Amino acid sequence: MLQKVKQEERLRLSSESLIHSAKCMDVKCQTSDSCNETQACNDKLQPENTSMETAPSSMVLNGSCSALLRSAEACLGPANEVVTSMSSVSECTSSKPDFSILKGEICLDNLSIRELQEAFRATFGRQTSVKDKLWLKRRITMGLTNSCDVPTTSFVIKDNKVVHKEMKEEPSRLQLSQTEAGSMSTDQVTDATINNSQTLPSSPTDRTEDLQVSGKQLRKPFCEYDEKNENLQMEQFAGKRVRKPTRRYIEELSEFETRECTAKLLSSVKNSGHCQSSPKSRIRPVRDIGSQSISFSTRQDSLGGFGIQVPYVSRVRRGRPRKNFATLMKYHPSGIASNRVKKAPRIPAMQQNSEIGSRVRKARPLPMHTPQRNFVDEIGKRDAETINSDEEQDLRLEKFDAAGDNTDNNADTRPPLTGGVRRKHHRAWTLGEVLKLVDGVARYGAGRWSEIRRLAFASYSYRTSVDLKDKWRNLLRASLAQGPTDRGAKNSRKHTSIPIPAAILSRVRELAEMQSQTGIELGPSKITGRGGGIVQEKGSGFL
DNA sequence: CTTAGGG
DNA sequence: CCCTAAG
Known part of the structure; x- marks a missing residue:
């Protein structure tokens, strides 16, 4: 089992570039009407992608709505062969024999094992001897969609996404998603994709309906559906918690635009600072303010945006909002910062420190052209002092405790108090x-x-x-x-x-x-x- | 806010 | 340690 998993992982990695290129183009196509960017991207990718990569490109490039729909219909046929797309696109010499099978839309369900194996080879550039149909199907799908969220039931790969077969019967929905995709920005698209493939299978009613529809229209009724359904459910419940891709992961899919955001982030941050004096924030502990205000800042950002369509997600600060926020508060004399410092006994002080640390760390990569920089330094110093005294207290405590508890070398774990690039105190465990x-x-x-x-x-x-x-x-x-x-x-x-x-x-x-x-x-x-x-x-x- | 897990 | 999805 483990081996299998590992192998899968390797395969996935090996097809990274392919997926990436496909995704890149996919995204671009959906975001912008002009295909210039797409072309550019394509060109750029050409050198490093040789044989295999051609297929996905074609898949994407022919991604007009109608074409997709048409090819979707085609897939309903009893065809044991995979439907080759309208191939209105031949720019990419996509006539690699192996990949005829992977073009356009793919119905892995109808393939024989051998064909699946072939597809596998085409996808990953490796031979496989696996005879497990389901496994092959899922592997190929994963490879093509760069997603591990591949249901065990019937599905169809379209445009690098997993789409449920049944779904094709619902044009309205499809179109909706298409239009949405058109107006959505990268992150959202990605997100939607993921959700799509994830939530769909788990929604029983949806599936039932779809089944009914498809049962009528598909030539080959799903006799095994119940079994599959059970399998699916088993899959859903098996294992530990299931995590969907983290936001960070999603963000990383769209590295571009990060730069543009940076400046805006800083400015927006100021704005959010002004909201501090709201009565609520005074009363509530600092922790709670964070989440609110962060959404504030981002929203303000989008409202007062400069017209650059930046995905909401990518704007969201990476770290815990609270920290960022609390830290930012200090930039504003009107903030509660001073109050808090005074009131705060010991623990809060520490929290503050840690906040500083992390803030510095996070902020570092950003260009700090703004006047805020000065503040940062000052605060840094001031907090360094705080840390110092604080740590001494703790140290004493620790020693005491440790001494009573057992032999403890208790090396002074304090790192040198250099200008705090440090995050939370690193305290070695005694x-x-x-x-x-x-x-x-x-x-x-x-x-x-x-x-x-x-x-x-x-x-x-x-x-x-x-x-x-x-x-x-x-x-x-x-x-x-x-x-x-x-x-x-x-x-x-x-x-x-x-x-x-x-x-x-x-x-x-x-x-x-x-x-x-x-x-x-x-x-x-x-x-x-x-x-x-x-x-x-x-x-x-x-x- | 807590836990669990991945990074 | 950090980060964050699930509860």
Whole structure:
């Protein structure tokens, strides 16, 4: 299984350029009416793309609405052959024999295994001996659509997207999506595509309707539909959480325009700053303001935009809005910044610091021509001081704790206080902390990080639950890596950090095993005595 | 806000 | 550590 996956991954990578080129052109075509850009893009891609790439180009280039629809119809036929598109486009010498099968729209359903294999080879430039029809179909589709979201049911590849067969029966919808695509910008298009292929299969009513329609009109009724449907559902529910492509991923698909945004971002940021004095923001804790105001800023940006159609998504700040926002507030004397600093006891101060750090980090790549730069520096200094005192407090605490807890070398983990390109304090985990963490996991079970944090890490104001989780993951990794064989008490690498005693690692491993194996699930409320007692497990169903 | 996971 | 989708 694993092998398979890996192989798939490799294949996917190998076809990267192909996909990319296709996508690029696809996008361009949809965004702009003029094909100049498309052509340019195409030209640019030509050198690096030789044989295989020709097909997708044709697919895209012939992407007029009607053509697509027509070819869509054609696919309904019993044809065991794939429909070759209208091929009104022959500029690209797209007559590679292998790819006749991949042109225009593709109905993999009707292909024999051999044909699928051929298609596979055409797509990935590799031979395959896989006989699994479904696998082939999905692989090819994934390759062509650059998406892992390929349903197990019937689908059709059109224009580099996965389209449900049934959907073709619904011209209105198709057209709608087409027109939308026309007016949408890159990110949105991508997004829509993804959603399309994702939400569609999971919507039962939709599918049923479609089925009815297609049942009448398709020559070959879907006898196996029920099975397929079940499979699909199985697929949906199987595994862990399913994540759709992150926003970042989507953003990265459209690297262009980022530049243009930069300047605007800065200016828009100012605007958002002015909204700060709203009563709400005063009352509410800083954290909450963030999300609101960020949407503010982006929206303002789009309203006051300079006419450059920048996709909404790509404008959204990458980081947590809160941080950015809080940081920005400081640029405005009228802001709450000063208040907050005063009021804030200790923890908030730290948060602030971290915010600074991250802000600096994020902002760095941006051109800082604006007068804001000065502010940045000032703030940087001021905060450096804050950090300093703050860290000393924590350090003391830490030492104390660690000392009481066990032998702890507790190297001064503070990085040199250089002008803060630093993000959150990087605090190396002390042995004491690790112990506490392990302990907490033993008590409350892995996964209940917030609880562990509250109860076992009460004295550490830093170390969020996420931190705990991360650390646990690392510990686990380490313990596993060190190997079940007990050797290697010293760790293999001459790490700069504290070598984690094998004892702890083995304990981690133990815990991990217990947690993953035993199905014991106790009431979430009670805390049983730890140590020799029964250890609470998290629901094993997760793993 | 919490968790889980990928980066 | 960070980031962010799912809950």
